Amino acid sequence: MIGTAPAGHPFAGSVGEGEAVRIFTGGVVPDEADTVVIQEDVEQTGDTVTLKTAAALGRHIRKAGLDFTRGSILAPAGRRLRARDLALLAAGDLPSVSVRRRPRVAFAATGDPGWPAYGTEHRTTRVYDLQPDVVSYPEETSMHLWERYQFDALGLSA
Numbered sequence: 281m282i283g284t285a286p287a288g289h290p291f292a293g294s295v296g297e298g299e300a301v302r303i304f305t306g307g308v309v310p311d312e313a314d315t316v317v318i319q320e321d322v323e324q325t326g327d328t329v330t331l332k333t334a335a336a337l338g339r340h341i342r343k344a345g346l347d348f349t350r351g352s353i354l355a356p357a358g359r360r361l362r363a364r365d366l367a368l369l370a371a372g373d374l375p376s377v378s379v380r381r382r383p384r385v386a387f388a389a390t391g392d393p394g395w396p397a398y399g400t401e402h403r404t405t406r407v408y409d410l411q412p413d414v415v416s417y418p419e420e421t422s423m424h425l426w427e428r429y430q431f432d433a434l435g436l437s438a
Contacts, residue, residue: 281300281301281302281324281326281327281328281329282295282299282300282301282327283301283302284301284302284303284304285301285302285303285304285307285308285309285310286304286307287304287305287306287307288306288307289307290307290308290310291303291308291310293310294310294312295310295312295313296312300329301313302319303316309341314337314338314341315335315336315337315338315339315340315341316339316340316341317331317335317339317340318340321333347371348368348372352372354368354369354372354374355368355369355377360382361379
C-alpha cells in the first residue's frame with residue numbers, strides 16, 4: 281500500500297506493478313491503475329495487501345462520462361428544479377446556472393361577473409364567473425396553468 285485517495289483528493293504519486301492505493305468511494309482512480317478490489321476482498325497487514333480472490337481487470341471502475349458527456353443538457357429550460365436536478369448540476373461541475381422565479385398571477389373578479397360557469401344555459405352575451413373554480417381548487421388550477429402557461433394562479437375573493 282503506497283497511499284490513499286479519499287474522495288476529492290486524488291493520489292499524487294504513480295502506481296506501479298504490484299502496488300496498491302486505497303481509494304475511497306467517489307475517489308479518483310490513479311491513471312496507472314486498471315482494477316479496483318473492494319476492501320472486503322482483501323487482507324491488509326501494515327502496508328501489505330493480500331487479495332482473497334482473483335482481481336478482474338477493470339472491475340469496480342466507472343469511466344468518466346458514464347452518466348453524461350460534455351454538452352449534455354442536464355436540466356432543460358423551463359424545468360422546475362428539484363433536489364435531484366441540483367445534485368446532477370453539481371456533479372456536472374457547473375459554476376452557475378440561470379434560473380427565473382415562477383411568475384404568480386392573480387385572478388380577481390371585479391364588478392358583477394354575473395353567471396356561474398357551470399349548470400347554467402350558456403349564451404354568448406353573458407360573462408361567466410370562473411373565480412370560484414380558481415379559489416376552490418387552487419392547487420389543481422395552479423398546476424394546470426403552470427404546465428400550460430408557466431405561471432401560478434392565486435385566487436382572490438372580491
